[in-house]
Amino acid sequence: MNLQDTLSNQVKQAVLASFNVEIESVEFQATRKEFVGDITVVVFPMLRYVKGNPIVIGETIGNYLVDNVDNVKAFNVVKGFLNIEISDSYYLNFFDTIKDNDTYGFVNSSPSEKAVMVEYSSPNTNKPLHLGHIRNNLLGYSVAEILKAAGQKVYKTQIINDRGIHICKSMLAWKLFGHGETPESTGLKGDKLVGNYYVKFDQEYKKEIESLVSKGKSEDEAKKSAPILLEAQEMLREWEKGDDETVALWKKMNGWVYEGFNETYKNLGVDFDTLYYESNTYLLGKEFVAEGLKSGVFHTEEDGSVWCDLTDEGLDKKIVQRADGTAVYMTQDIGTAIQRIKDFPDVGGMVYTVGNEQDYHFQVLFLILKKLGFEWAKNLYHLSYGMVDLPSGKMKSREGTVVDADDLIDEMAATAEEISKELGKLEGYSDEEKQDLYKTIGLGALKYYILKVDPKKRILFDPRESIDFQGNTGPFIQYTYARIQSILRKATSSKLSDQVINAIELHEKEKELLKQLQLFPEVIQNAASQHSPALIANYTYDLVKEFNSFYQNVSILGADIEDEKIFRVQLSKVVANTIKNAFGVLGIKVPERM
Template identity: 60%
Template sequence: MIIAEHILQNAVKKGITQLYNLNNLPLSFQKTRKEFEGDFTLVTFAFTKETKKSPEQIGNDIGAYLIANEPQIVAFNVVKGFLNITLSDTFWLNYFNSIKSNATIGLKNPNSSGKTVMLEYSSPNTNKPLHLGHVRNNLVGYSVAQILKGAGHTVIKANIINDRGIHICKSMLAWQKWGNGETPESSGLKGDHLVGKYYVIFDKEYKKQIEELVNKGKTKEEAEKLAPLIIEAQQMLLKWEAGDKEVVDLWKKMNGWVYNGFAVTYKSLGVDFDKMYYESNTYLLGKELVQEGLQKNIFYKKENGSVAIDLTAEGLDEKIVLRSDGTSVYITQDIGTAIERFKEFPQLNQLIYTVGNEQDYHFKVLFKILEKLGYQWAKECYHLSYGMVELPEGKMKSREGTVVDADDLINEMFNTAQQTTEELGKVANFTEDELKELYRTISMGALKYFILKVDPKKKMLFDPKESIDFNGHTGPFIQYTYARIKSVIRKTDLNFDTQLQTVSFNQIEKELIKLIYDFEGTVEEAAKLYNPSIVANYAYELTKLYNRFYHEFNILKEEDETIKRFRLQLSFTCSQTLYNAMNLLGINVPERM
């Protein structure tokens, strides 16, 4: 329990009451910056108005009070409006003793918060393989789920597969026309790639037809609607909706290929789901709710028969929720599925959608509509909006082939990991299987860390010409440090039997303990903000500091037995903290590398 802040809060509160007879001033402590002496800092500018004293005076008053009245506080200094407070070494040692052998350091007990969250992520289309943009979605979604679990929430990971619609029919039609019965087995292609190939073929042929029509004098818009291929695809969609056996069988067959392909990619990425939804089952949901909304006058019928909602008062536009022919649009089914999920899971407190920021507007509208329909939980719906992954030349576009394919990238990373490891030549006694496992761990560590270290909200750049690094601020650096600690521990007997009573630790050791102390708050903050990058950057800070420690001080060769034991325990606790932090990111750490 964030014990240090607790002590400071209470002591300072009492002090202010006694010194100035003031109550309920908001106190906020921050970590003291490295350049200054101290552990925590109280900013005293905030109290100048109430106390009518200078910030320096206030700092000195409170500081003196703390020294006199709180035995755990041993020193203070004042710089301008900053009161820097130092806690005793005993306090930090006690803290360390209390957590050092705790495997779940920083994490709350599973399901202890009483809050249940459904987190939807991944949500692929079944007409093409996954690319780097999807990878970011999967990694962010999975990591946020891990972090929310770490914060004690119950998390249901959900995936809604976009398995129907005109885009699926495009692949199907192209395969029918030009596929010659090709299968994943006959072609040696991964199922999702095979289907994606025909999606691209469709687009190429479709563009040809458009061009021909334009040459015959049609406008581009007319040509896009008149091209025989698109008309055929639309007919196929109608047949699918009517349950036409031939179309449905083809659809099942090709979707099956895609699912097999996705399963491989998901396994590589290390992501999984508790609940699968399929749009082919849910796309009709929401229609009857439109009737309900009409009766409540939340929606209105337009002259042409379509149904809409007016959100101009909210700063949004008018939005169609049902077409004039009575069929639904995308948001209709989103309304339906949201309601369905809260019915299916009555204990649900929150619904999180991991979807790119290009859909910010869509979700604003969706949540507003749900709110207007009177659902109390509407305000607990949250769009976990992440930025696009861009290439140096701009956004990735599937149809134009300017995408970084997920499987290709994963394979490349694997090869780089293998090559780098072989060059370093430290794995002579690994078996073949152990090596493969190690390359997987390192390559995915590099890829995942690369993506998760940046704030999900921001767009990020990926340059395929520059391979993802294995040195510096990277996943492998953290993994290496973990393995390094394990290597030291393997050489001796680590035991926590006796508590350390008195150890005078050096500056870096104290900083390490303080940093370990920060982990719990870091996890809480990351959970509050749905932001894995906070955990990623924390892990890096701890790693860097540990390496400095490792370089400057001996552990096994230390002659003073007490210090040796302390350093060993401290190293272990660092490794455990790194393990937990990386686990929140979905990154494995190797025992040796």
């Protein structure tokens, strides 16, 4: 229980004992810097229950707390604000409970609790992962890790979009223009090679449209009748019929892509517990359309198509099956959600990490699943996020103007190298150590820059700005962690980090740092309930700012009193561990030296 929770009960008791009135809640705020105190009770809201002068009410409560609560040592009242001073023993007792706890702030999952399935990435197999996928992967992975830290069992998954006309476009272009090229023969990652043929298809398609328009067709007619498009559509039909040659080509090219994806995921530091493939799921859901028709959730139009009328819920009518009996994406998503619960019966909810252009789709999906009577449908969440832009502008994959994920990861490491050399921070490092550190700094900068922003907001990502060793950046926090490790290495020789301390008088900066540490468990829980890594990122920055203020105002290893020196080393160690844990759930590594 944190200080605010503890005091809340005690303030309620004070009001009851002093005024014979029960109040529902107590409003707290941080004590303003110009006043003495550790936490402030706002008296004004109590005037609804207690009549009188707010200054007198505040003094009455303050006197009760000093007389009856061990941890309250003094108070002062400024207008309607009761500023409370907390004893050093309270903070030292708190510190004693966390100093040896390497997982402070984290909660173990309960076997009886339902699990959560978090879906992220879910790429198409016709191109490499790009900057948009990076934000998706970082958000999904981090939310999964945060939910775990908050005490939930989590399965990480993705649905790989491995079928459809876009996939056939790459396949056809390779068949027509590839001359047997392979990742081995070209030296290209498989996903990049396949992506090149997706671009090639678009180039040839545009040429054919231009040719048909010059022969008198309208642009719309030309787009529909271009021979290369018709051939791609025929290839899709052959795939759906199970044609051996087409399926063999599909398996070969998708295999190249999967190898490329796996390399990118490894470099990005994300993973999955289970995979779903659209080629296996695209026919799912049709049986539930039939059930929905029986129960009245769906209805049939005159042309034979099946719809769900959601107008009473403020949405629209949504098709769930075409007149020819074929499924639409909504049908597939209904079936896939249900299949996941069959595959993992302990799952009681799901998080879908998908861009905000799909907000309406997920509103409809979740509502249909509720109407179909699935209890777990109330625990579905769309982790909606905004687009990532670069100063160079918007990306278009079919035109080859996408910012490739691998290239961006490499660029981040190169930028980290350039800035580190300018600052001259890495004397005495071997070349291998330097390269590892550049990657750690570069990836840390990328991840932190993206995750510190609320998921719903659009981001303008500037690689160089993200690798700043000052301000609210990943490298600034990593540098502070490395600085603490340097202190701890110096302290290890005298075994300061392991010794027991006697009672000491806390410096104001020590107390502020302990207050910040107290917040960590609550931040983890809030980040989990709000599905927001930004809360963790910005908490970590605040913690680092407090530590740096502490570092600049008190001497750690040079303290005159031995017990103070021991305490400051141990406090630094807890701060470092909290930074490491917080960055860990964000998927960011921290370097021991920098």
